[in-house]
Amino acid sequence: MAIDLLYFSWVRxxxxxxxxxxxPPEGLASVSDLIDxxxxxxxxxxxxxxxxxxxxxAVDQVFVPLDAPLGRPREVAIFPPVTGx
Amino acid sequence: xxRIAVQSEAIDVAAEFAAIAGAGVGGIATFTGVVRADxxxxxxxxxxxxxxxxxxxxxLAEEAAERWSLVAATITHRVGVMQPGDLVVFVGTAAxxxxxxxxxxxxxxxxxxxxxxxWKRETRGARADWVEPxxxxxxxAARWSREx
Numbered sequence: 583m584a585i586d587l588l589y590f591s592w593v594r595x596x597x598x599x600x601x602x603x604x605x606p607p608e609g610l611a612s613v614s615d616l617i618d619x620x621x622x623x624x625x626x627x628x629x630x631x632x633x634x635x636x637x638x639x640a641v642d643q644v645f646v647p648l649d650a651p652l653g654r655p656r657e658v659a660i661f662p663p664v665t666g667x
Numbered sequence: 668x669x670r671i672a673v674q675s676e677a678i679d680v681a682a683e684f685a686a687i688a689g690a691g692v693g694g695i696a697t698f699t700g701v702v703r704a705d706x707x708x709x710x711x712x713x714x715x716x717x718x719x720x721x722x723x724x725x726x727l728a729e730e731a732a733e734r735w736s737l738v739a740a741t742i743t744h745r746v747g748v749m750q751p752g753d754l755v756v757f758v759g760t761a762a763x764x765x766x767x768x769x770x771x772x773x774x775x776x777x778x779x780x781x782x783x784x785x786w787k788r789e790t791r792g793a794r795a796d797w798v799e800p801x802x803x804x805x806x807x808a809a810r811w812s813r814e815x
Contacts, residue, residue: 590714591786592797640784643719659716659784663800666713666744666785667700667756667776 583654587620589630590661593637596630613639614648616658636662668739669728673720675747678754683743687759690739694765696772698758704751710790713746713755720744723783731760731775735767742775744785774811781808 584605594600604623610616614634621631631637639646640659652658668690680699687695702711728740739761749755758775762768787798 588716590716590784591788640716640719643716643722645723645782645784659719661716661784662786662797664781664784665787665798665800666715666783667780667804 585616585655586657588657588659590659593630593661597624597626610652612648612652613641613646613650613658616652617648617660620660631660638663669725669732670739670741670743671721671724671728672743673715673717673724673746674743675745678743678745678757680754680757683741683757683759687739687741687761690761692738692761693763694768695759695761696765696768697760698756698772698776699754700756700776702749702751702753702755707791708751708789709792710795711749711751711753711755712788712790712795713744713749714786714788715744715746716784720784724779727775727778727782731771734774735760735762735771737762737767737771740771740775742779744779744783746785777804777807777811780804 584603586601586603588601589597606616606619610619617631621628634648638661639648641655642657724742728742731737732740737760741759743757745755758772760768760771781804788795789798
């Protein structure tokens with residue numbers, strides 16, 4: 583099932599794109615499992631996802647911890663801790 | 668009345684204030700964030716997550732409106748490239764009494780720094796760096812949590 587992946591800030595820069603639509607393998611249980619799979623896609627992905635403590639995620643625009651169940655989302659965003667205001 | 672805006676245009680404080688003053692109640696509190704020039708910053712760039720950012724700001728404003736019985740709340744946040752002195756965020760709250768207006772305004776600016784998806788990049792000379800989150804911001808947001 584295709585998922586829209588969105589990347590922001592230095593995650594986007596390391597990967598080289600702000601969005602991509604991918605069809606991950608069945609059986610990915612958590613957001614962290616999805617990130618493990620994404621990290622194998624390129625050197626840029628591997629670099630962006632190397633330090634999990636610096637990553638945050640949103641599944642269908644709901645902010646979740648990385649160990650949250652993945653379910654069958656339409657959209658997953660991966661990004662650094664936020665720094666607005 | 669809740670107003671949320673994420674915009675690349677300059678923030679017009681007079682217009683923002685007039686809109687919240689239109690609520691016609693006893694107390695209005697506002698906070699305006701300004702781009703600092705410290706450490707030689709020449710430009711500040713703000714990135715956001717379209718859709719999710721607006722939803723996060725609206726959720727915070729709705730929480731504040733309920734907690735402090737606000738008559739009106741406004742959050743306007745600028746995105747894109749800014750220079751020192753430019754206005755980056757405006758928060759306004761209107762309530763019957765001053766304490767509710769002041770407390771809810773502080774709540775909104777503290778919480779949006781940790782809960783709304785924005786990312787800052789500072790340019791100094793030829794170098795641009797993403798801003799790291801500060802522990803002091805997390806502590807400022809945490810002081811508003813409560814047993815319920």
